[in-house]
Amino acid sequence: MTLLTDDPVAAMRDRHREAAAGLPYTRVSGHRIGGVETTATSPVTSPVVDPATGEEWGSVPEADEAVVDAAVAAARAAQPQWAARAPSERADLLRRMADAVERRADVLSITNTLENGSPVSETAGAAANAASILRVFASLASHLEAGDVRAFPTGGAETVVAQDPIGVAALIAPWNFPINLVVIKLAPALVAGCAVVIKPAGPTPLSIRFLLDAADEAGIPPGVINLITGEGATGELLVRHPGIDKVAFTGSTPVGRRIAAACGELLRPVTLELGGKSTALVLPDADLDAMSKVLIRSSMRNTGQTCYISTRLVTTPDRYDELVDMVTATVAAAPVGDPLDPSTVFGPVATFAQRDRVLGYIRAGVAEGARATVGGDVPEPIPGGAFVAPTVFADVTPDMTIAREEIFGPVITLLRADSIDAAVDIANDTPFGLGGIVFGGDEDAAFRIARRMDTGSVGVNMFASNHYAPFGGRHDSGLGVEYGLEGLAAYLTPQSVHRRVR
Ligand code: NAD
Helix, strand or coil: CCCCCCHHHHHHHHHHHHHHHCCCECCCCCCEEEEEEEECCCCEEEEECCCCCCEEEEEEEECCCHHHHHHHHHHHHHHHHHHHHHHCHHHHHHHHHHHHHCCCCCHHHHHHHHHHHCCHHHHHCCCHHHHHHHHHHHHHHHCCCCCCCCCCCCCCEEEEEEEECCCCEEEECCHHHHHHHHHHHHHHHHHHCCCCCCCCCCCCCCCCCCHHHHHHHHCCCCEEEEECCCHHHHHHHHHHHCCCCEEEEEHHHHHHHHHHHHHHHCCCEEEEEECCCCCEEEEECHHHHHHHHHHHHHHHHHHHCCCCCCEEEEECCHHHHHHHHHHHHHHHHHHCCCCCCCCCEEECCHHHHHHHHHHHHHHHHHHHCCEEEEECCCCCCCCCCCCCCCCCEECCCCCCHHHCCCCCCEEEEECCCCCCHHHHHHHHCCCCCCCCCECCCCCCHHHHHHCCCCCCCCCCCCCCCCCCCCCCCCCHEEECCCCCHHHHHCEEEEEEEEECCC
């Protein structure tokens, strides 16, 4: 395409319009239930807005009660036959699905970027990551093949502990990683033998369709995976539906509490992956050059919209100024711009509401006395989009709002602690307990400090998810875990069959 303008904002808009015009899913009029595209029963639709330009480029229907009923009924109809298949057969289908997802990597990436502004440098890996999760859970299917036999302590009898699928699962996802945060639930559910109903977040309802296409291509039977779109009211109908046996939710802590209350009343098993406010603890012997190379990914990944990132950096006074200089220089050097440009590190935040929320926190930081060394309450970097200038706050104290609440935008805070013990106390003085990192030259000493962090996951000089290891939050960051055998267990219900030893 020849750009007809020298105006970079207009050029970006043209590039995005052209990208959207080439996508298979833009204006969708139904839901995906029982393997077919259904007609929406409600006239209400939600727009899909490109946060880089503010332009609407797609829309989806809002599922009402009739649609939720139909999706749950389709899942319930498919469930028995899916559960009756051998785990190894389900695993083979997951592996085929993984290959089919990878074949859709490009179109999935562009759709995801236009939905939530995640830079393509991030979304380009979404299909490969999804495929990896599917393959890891396929590899865990062998654990379901035979019942585990346990002797009675008194002898003479034994118990076969068999695992049954927990039933039909509702999978409810947020908008920051719309593929990963569904696959992390879908893969264990499928291996366990559960049928599912997926409800993606309002801003990101389209990219998920490529997962369903991949499942169809792989031969996963119709009705095993159903997709309905809508906002919180649709999610609430799904959570409370009598045909749902388990709820898996990733999202904010307030909504998680509401879902937990509903599930408590209904005695319905629930997994909750919620918000966070994690800390990077920088020890006196930390290598700041090495840290600068992982800083953006570990503390501001996805334009700061990642649940586990360590957005509070705490160090002792001897390293504080050096840390402020390194962090300021690293963030200032990271390109902000068109999320479709592969060199972009910071795109827009996902929605205009999120931009306003993040700007509110930046203003609170300034008002409470923090010092912005880069960014701050400045004009938006690119007009017309939901852009926020990446911001580093120094001279932050633990009681400031920006040190305590989850901002979910490109903002990090730098705190001083009098000692390593005081730094650990600051790290643990939060209602959340999701992630964290310890940066230190002596990795054994750093590991010992890591074990003192009261969080579900913590890294030493790095942070990454291991699909074989549990991931979850403590305290206000959630209930239960995802990934690994522990994540698979959330979709299983054991049956103990006692018998005499023959
Ligand atoms: P959100 O809680 O507003 O929405 C999440 C999902 O829940 C959406 O699909 C939404 O439509 C649905 N929903 C809203 N109200 C509902 C209700 N009453 N009943 C059922 N469903 C309802 O979260 P968000 O703004 O989309 O995502 C950002 C939040 O997600 C952040 O707090 C972030 O930390 C958290 N998050 C956590 C993890 C984790 O693994 N712990 C991962 C990513 C994001």
